[in-house]
Amino acid sequence: MSHNVSLADYRAALTAPGARGPVVAAVFARLPIAMVGLSLLFYVQRVTGSFAVAGLVSAGALIGTAVGSVLQGRIMDRLGPSRPLLAASLLFAGLVAVAVVAVESHASTPVLLVLALGVGMTQPTVGSASRALWARLLPAGRARQAAYNYDAISIEVFFILGPGLSGLLAGLPWAGTGLLISAVSQTLGAIGFALTRTVRELRPLEQTGSKLLGALASPGMRTVALAAMGFGVVIGFVEVAVPAAATAAGHQPMGGVMLSIWSVSSVIFGVLYGMRPWPRPMHLRLPVLLTGFAVLISLSAIPSGLVGLTITLLIAGMMITPQSTAHSTALEQVAPPSTVTEAFGWVITAVTLGLAFGQSVSGYLVEHVSVSSAFLAAAAAGLVIASLVFVFRGTIAAGVPAQKKDHALAS
Structure with missing residues (x-):
């Protein structure tokens, strides 16, 4: 909740x-x-x-x-x-x-x-x-x-x-x-x-569940990790495409500045979003936020110069912190309490692997196709993974059985 x-x-x-x-x-x-x-x-x-x-x-x-x-x-x-x-x-x-x-x-x-x-x-x-x-x-x-x-x-x-x-x-x-x-x-x-x-x-806390799989023994945890990976994939594409766009426009130093700008909007909107998060149910929030992020990133593929790209990044950046917060909050619903530290580690790992994939593919696209293609690929990847998270949303809604949580917390 x-x-x-x-x-x-x-x-x-x-x-x-x-x-x-x-x-x-x-x-x-x-x-x-x-x-x-x-x-x-x-x-x-x-x-x-x-x-x-x-x-x-x-x-x-x-x-x-x-x-x-x-x-x-x-x-x-x-x-x-x-x-x-x-x-x-x-x-x-x-x-x-x-x-x-x-x-x-x-x-x-x-x-x-x-x-x-x-x-x-x-x-x-x-x-x-x-x-x-x-x-x-x-x-x-x-x-x-x-x-x-x-x-x-x-x-x-x-x-x-x-x-x-x-x-x-x-x-x-x-x-x-x-x-x-x-x-x-x-x-x-x-x-x-x-x-x-x-x-x-x-x-x-007393250890429960599978020692081999740990936190990933929970189906809902695997779905949260999937959402986190999708989040990382989209950001990975953008982190390469934006500096490439700035370089192509003859203003290479602006690449880092533009990425910082979208992080600023993320922080500001993140505070406001926390005051009234939407959608309320976590099993819907994860796919909806990732979908919104992907759709807004697709706007960056529209040729508009660095000023236009900065504006679209400011808008898309509003979805970053809400997703980070949702991933963290969802763990309380899906991860066995005895694995809560490891569970957050899986979120970090999922985002990191997503970043690595997004950056590698984006690097190929900006060099061999176009910068716009990298933004479109980011949006497509985000939408595909958001669809999968939506398909598996029931695993998040089910969470971890209450009796298991009560037993672990009592110990």
Whole structure:
């Protein structure tokens, strides 16, 4: 069930007993969420002079993140978040240090790729732990919904700031500055989060369901992951097509600015949408939001210059945060409580895989067909996946049987 939230609900959530320490630490842990991979890409490109090598290394980090978010989530569900986050943070810091040495030593591409995979896998998944924390700190209702909205909106803000900061830091005399600063912030933030009293006192819930499939044992969870993947696919297409459109128009620097602009509209509308979400039933909300997103993206295929494209992106961007929030909220309905951290990891993985697919296909289309074809393909992919989510909507409506939820929460 969804709830309308007000600004007072956000305040109640963020000032709840035990919330302040984790919230502050999570800011530093999640601020570099869009910086590590991009800073690594800029760093490798500056040192090697090859965009091909840099792109391969960046893709390795992306794949590592997709795998690591689920693995770390599953471990945290079984052991509690503190010890896994501390271990991941130390491994992450160590691997980043080794990666820096490898880049400076002009190591071979396979070595850089393996290290990038390791860096991605060990990035501490504070986002998953934070999302699970709200379910333990706040009772079901408007304050908890506001907390989920805050998580989605804050991540969007970090995605706005991250690329810009990475670009600025990449221009400094040492190209690895961005990677170092983002890694330090993420490591210290994650350690600080893990050591707060609230997080240390969290105990794992009794495990239920399939140990092999984990959260994906729930049919509704698989449908939510499908919706998240569709969301990632559409964004992946756009993240390549927009810079390509700006480059073709002779204004290459505008590409990043335009992507930041659509994120701004996403944050603003996300706050307003949380106050009166529509459609109310989650099993309808997921396919409707993805359909709306795909339809609005199709408008970007209409030739209108960079000004027209910016306007269409502003409009389409309004659908981003509502979808992120819906994915997070839906987990409460479909994921067994004992797998809630892993479940959010699957959402991250689904979005990441969708991004990788969308970016790769979009890159081919803008180079061999046209920029407009990439926007049309994004819309088509979004509509196809939205249709599948609609077909399987019953799995979300069914959710997790109440008796299972009650049993897990009681333990």
